[in-house]
Amino acid sequence: DGTSAVSANITQARSDGIFWVNSAGDYAERHWEGMYDGNEQNILHVWDGGAQTVNSIGLLADAEYIEVYLSWDDWPVSNNNYDLFLMFYDGDSWEWINHSSTVQSGFEPPVEKITHTTTLAAEYGFTIYNDQGTAEPRYFELFSPTHDLAYHKQSSSIPNAGDAAGAFTVGAVSVADYSASGFRAYSSQGPTNSVGGGAPDYENGGRIKPDIAAPDGVTTEAMGQFQGTSASAPHAAGAAALYASSYLDSNDVLPDPDQIQMYLEACADRVYDWGTDIDEIKNNEFGAGGLYMCDIPTGIVLQNFSAGSAAPPGITLVLAGFLLCLACGLLSSSYSFFDIHKFHS
Numbered sequence: 001d002g003t004s005a006v007s008a009n010i011t012q013a014r015s016d017g018i019f020w021v022n023s024a025g026d027y028a029e030r031h032w033e034g035m036y037d038g039n040e041q042n043i044l045h046v047w048d049g050g051a052q053t054v055n056s057i058g059l060l061a062d063a064e065y066i067e068v069y070l071s072w073d074d075w076p077v078s079n080n081n082y083d084l085f086l087m088f089y090d091g092d093s094w095e096w097i098n099h100s101s102t103v104q105s106g107f108e109p110p111v112e113k114i115t116h117t118t119t120l121a122a123e124y125g126f127t128i129y130n131d132q133g134t135a136e137p138r139y140f141e142l143f144s145p146t147h148d149l150a151y152h153k154q155s156s157s158i159p160n161a162g163d164a165a166g167a168f169t170v171g172a173v174s175v176a177d178y179s180a181s182g183f184r185a186y187s188s189q190g191p192t193n194s195v196g197g198g199a200p201d202y203e204n205g206g207r208i209k210p211d212i213a214a215p216d217g218v219t220t221e222a223m224g225q226f227q228g229t230s231a232s233a234p235h236a237a238g239a240a241a242l243y244a245s246s247y248l249d250s251n252d253v254l255p256d257p258d259q260i261q262m263y264l265e266a267c268a269d270r271v272y273d274w275g276t277d278i279d280e281i282k283n284n285e286f287g288a289g290g291l292y293m294c295d296i297p298t299g300i301v302l303q304n305f306s307a308g309s310a311a312p313p314g315i316t317l318v319l320a321g322f323l324l325c326l327a328c329g330l331l332s333s334s335y336s337f338f339d340i341h342k343f344h345s
Contacts, residue, residue: 001193001205007164014166019244019257021237022167023229024158024210025188029148031157033141033199036072036082038130045128045140047151054087054094056125057147060118067146068126070100070112072138073198079106080135082128086114089123096127103131110138125150139198155284156200157188158209168211168240168261170233173290175215183285184216187229190284208282211261212236212268214291232291239264239293267294 002011010020032055037046044053057066070084086098100112118124124147128140142149143159162169171189174182190209194201214232219225240260247255255263265282268289282288 001195001197002160002163002165002207003195004160004163007160007167010161010164011166014164014257017256019240019260020164020167021233021240022162022164022169023233024162024169024171026172026184026186026228026230027143027145027159027188028154028157028186029152030144030146030186031142031188032149032151032153033139033156033193034153035139035199036128036130036135036137038133038137040133043130043133045130052151054125054127055142056123056150057144058150059123060121060147062118062121064118065146066114066116066118066124067144068114069143069145070128070140071197072110072140073193073196074104074110074138075196076109077107078104078110078138080104080110080138081131082110082112082135082138082140083131084112084114085127085129086116087125087127088120089125094125094127097124101131104135141193141197154185154189156191156193158190158192159188162188163192163207163209165207166257168236168257168264169209169287170229170236170291171210171213171285171287172216172227172229172232173213173286175217178215178290183213184227187213187232187285208284208287210284210287211282212264212287212291213285213289236264236291239291242293264288264291267292 002008010022013020032047037049038044042053046053047055060066066086068084068086070082072078072080072082074080081104083099083101085096087094088097098114098116100114102108102112104110126142126144128142158169161167172184172187174184176182188210191200191202191206192209193199193206195205198204200206214235216227216229216231217225218231218235223231243260243263244254247259265288268287268291
């Protein structure tokens with residue numbers, strides 16, 4: 001919901017004049033959220049509205065790493081005790097192999113997490129247990145950063161950092177199909193959750209995210225070819241730095257973050273109209289549309305230079321901004337999972 005410590009710091013940075021570009025994350029198919037579904041006869045959460053109490057992550061090999069996080073709308077401390085189990089299928093039935101059973105007694109945060117390395121090849125999945133059936137129904141959010149979920153929800157799958165009000169959050173579009181949509185199924189989507197981590201509700205703090213979409217599946221000298229919003233975010237950062245450099249050259253002052261965002265979103269809306277999904281209305285998949293610089297900055301002379309030569313002074317700001325935000329983009333998706341005390345997007 002944008003109130004985690006890292007998200008709050010990003011928003012503060014924006015208030016201090018920093019244009020912060022952040023990847024949306026690649027968790028659209030590795031995320032589930034919704035209300036607890038169980039009853040007195042079955043205190044295991046039901047994922048499909050029917051009878052399925054295990055959310056499968058598929059057949060895994062031996063020595064494969066698994067990571068999963070569960071939180072529920074009960075911040076900052078909870079007295080509703082839910083547990084999280086890692087299950088495997090032994091050929092006849094589902095059995096548990098690992099679990100997270102922190103007791104929420106009114107003093108602990110509503111968080112459970114499991115990390116596990118498999119020791120046998122089998123089908124694995126996750127189960128949520130209402131301990132003794134005494135926990136009141138709460139709104140769950142589950143992230144499985146290492147594996148796709150059989151039951152997943154693409155909406156509201158942007159984790160913290162990307163959910164910050166002050167972040168310019170970037171989703172992913174295939175560079176090969178850029179002008180024809182090509183939206184990546186794994187690219188995390190908005191909206192953000194309502195205040196407190198509950199179901200998205202625009203009247204209660206939910207916000208549209210991402211802010212824009214940019215190309216992935218690109219090739220760079222540093223990374224080779226790579227995909228994901230970690231490839232998309234640096235493109236948006238580079239465009240922002242080019243615009244800021246040109247603005248500085250023309251006005252002797254840098255643009256503020258709001259001016260940069262308005263420029264990038266206005267260009268995206270004018271150039272790409274990806275059907276009714278965009279139609280010049282910002283949405284929770286593409287944001288404002290595809291990243292595009294509609295007015296090419298003329299204040300800077302771009303030159304080719306080798307890695308061993310000095311950078312031309314005119315593009316120093318561009319290069320620094322791009323490389324700094326490349327690091328931010330590469331780290332943001334994984335870093336956000338470490339701040340689990342408020343892991344509700």
